[in-house]
Amino acid sequence: MLALHATAAQAAPPGMQCDRAASTTEIAICADADLLRLDTQLSAVYGKLAGAQPQQHARLRQAQLAWLKARDQCGSDTHCSSARYEERIAALQAQLRKAIAYKPDSVDLQAIEDLRQAVEAARKTDPVFPLERAIDAIRIKTGMTKFANVNDKKQPYTGAKFPTVRPAGVSRDEWRALQASRIDGGGENGVASYTLMDVDGDGRRDLFIDSYSGGTGLFSFVSALHREGGKFVDELEGDGHLYLINGRGANQAADLIKLRGRVYVAYRNSYYGVDNIYLLRPLTVVGEVPRLAVHYRYRLSVPKVQKDEGKGTVTRLDSALHAAITRALAQVSSEVARDAGLQDKPLCPVPDTVKDDDRDAYYSYGAGHYAYEIVRDMPVWVGGQCFIGRLIDWFGGYSRKDGLFAQLRVRSLKGDDEQTYAVHGLRTAIAGGIKTSVGKVGGDNGM
Known part of the structure; x- marks a missing residue:
């Protein structure tokens, strides 16, 4: 990011212009492919945030100018510049998540009430598993294609990789979009799975990525990408996720369901005495969501x-x-x-x-x-x-x-x-x- 334009109409920085690099820091960035990648990522996040908060242009621009001064103090120290970029990207992404987080509308509120009534009706005949009965009746069971990363038989210890051959059930058009998007959700040992499904009803299937990251909680992070043109697009460019599953001890699960004509993820996070169900809109940034609590004795x-x-x-x-x-x-x-x-x-x-x-x-x-x-x-x-x-x-x-x-x-x-x-x-x-x-x-x- 070499400069910031002064007008509000050009509030998003253009990114590094290496043909105009003059300072020691700018020259060092232009000579480093990783720093240029971070600069491009920062420019993209900045632009999205500026678009999401037009009333905050002046404040955002001043904060970015202050950051540029701090970055330029790194000089030719690429480790310093990298740390400054990563910190700034994380800060802007947090602001962006907050700015574009989805807010439930009247249809969402009607949907959670529909679910409540369904669970209450099921309770009268099955007081032990009323939630499971209600969810099973509205679970989406068709229109999905699932596949996963695969291990290279010639190099079995290198971890699983995204398939090189089009999986069964994936159309040629979807395969081209997957390849163009450079999809690879592999976490620990490359373990990841994928689900293609039309979430928004536009006739083209969107993509869920379930990436196993391991760690003490044996975590799996699930993201949803929208099909736009010839690619699958992540609103937060890989920084966010729709929900996570803790595979060690926690009582969590998720089901794709349909209510009021909308696709939701019914995400469950439970404790002794209560099942908490959150209705998540898959192609949105999670903010406040409708919640159903089912209490037990x-x-x-x-x-x-x-x-x-x-x-x-x-x-x-x-x-x-x-x-x-x-x-x-x-x-x-x-x-x-x-x-x-x-x-x-x-x-x-x-x-x-x-x-x-x-x-x-x-x-x-x-x-x-x-x-x-x-x-x-x-x-x-x-x-x-x-x-x-x-x-x-x-x-x-x-x-x-x-x-x-x-x-x-x-x-x-x-x-x-x-x-x-x-x-x-x-x-x-x-x-x-x-x-x-x-x-x-x-x-x-x-x-």
């Missing part, structure tokens, strides 16, 4: 026969222990998880001989982990002795066969003895507990 119990699948063992709890654990579970809310830190009061009596930080062991079970949800810490009294218990679950994960996936962990106060017990939970959707609202997509389990 659980009936918790501990089986007398405990199976350890890992060890292949089966044990039977004696009556006293089973009764103690049952009493402890009675302290747990049947509807809401209460993530536990240190309690206001000790869970078990603290002897006078325990001092200072050692007292903390009596107020909480201890540190948790991002892969599961803490439902509650509680005292477990067995034969007059107090133990610390913690009920955990996997963010409301539930199956028709096993019910709620949950465990009760019990430790001694010295922390040298820990036992884990399987807990069963049967849920029922609460009458009057299916509600709509509008807000940001949220969640601690990977969001």
Whole structure:
């Protein structure tokens, strides 16, 4: 970006003009292909932001002039210039996301109300899976073509790559657009999959990219690109995504559905006692969206026969222990998880001989982990002795066969003895507990 035009009509910078490069920084940028690429990317984002916020032209231009002065202090240091570009691009992209984020209209609000009514109707016949029944009735099952990155049989350890041969179900026109767009959603080891589907009803299919990035949460990021002319276009040029899935612990899923003639992604992000469903318009930048919350009530119990699948063992709890654990579970809310830190009061009596930080062991079970949800810490009294218990679950994960996936962990106060017990939970959707609202997509389990 060599210069900024002074008029509001030319508020977007033209990008680097290397035939006019004069300063040490400009000459260094023009000699570096990576810096020129960053300059082009910055110019494009700047232009989009200027177009999205015409009333902010003067302020945006002044901020860009200040950035140019800071960039020019890098001189011939290309690492410095690269860092300045990346910081500025990230800042402008964040502003652009906010400026063009989609706002629900009356059709979206009618759509979420339609979904609420469908779930409420399903609750009367299937109070355990009313949401699943309602979603299945409106899930889009046709008009899609799916394919994925493939491994090179001659070089199996180089990671999967975008196909070099047109996949089955992809038209010649779509294949040309994919190639022209240089699509490659490969994340860790190149793992990515693609779905072609007409989202906006213009007769040409758009593109979903599901890219696995791995990491501690085994994350997959899903983006949607619009078919425009001979290419697939990403509004944020790869900086944004429609939604993500945390594959380790979180209870998240997404379905393509149709309501009021519109295609939506019904994105679910769930917890103990609640399924949160967000209606996402696929070809938009996500802002505030319609939300449906389906609340449940659980009936918790501990089986007398405990199976350890890992060890292949089966044990039977004696009556006293089973009764103690049952009493402890009675302290747990049947509807809401209460993530536990240190309690206001000790869970078990603290002897006078325990001092200072050692007292903390009596107020909480201890540190948790991002892969599961803490439902509650509680005292477990067995034969007059107090133990610390913690009920955990996997963010409301539930199956028709096993019910709620949950465990009760019990430790001694010295922390040298820990036992884990399987807990069963049967849920029922609460009458009057299916509600709509509008807000940001949220969640601690990977969001």
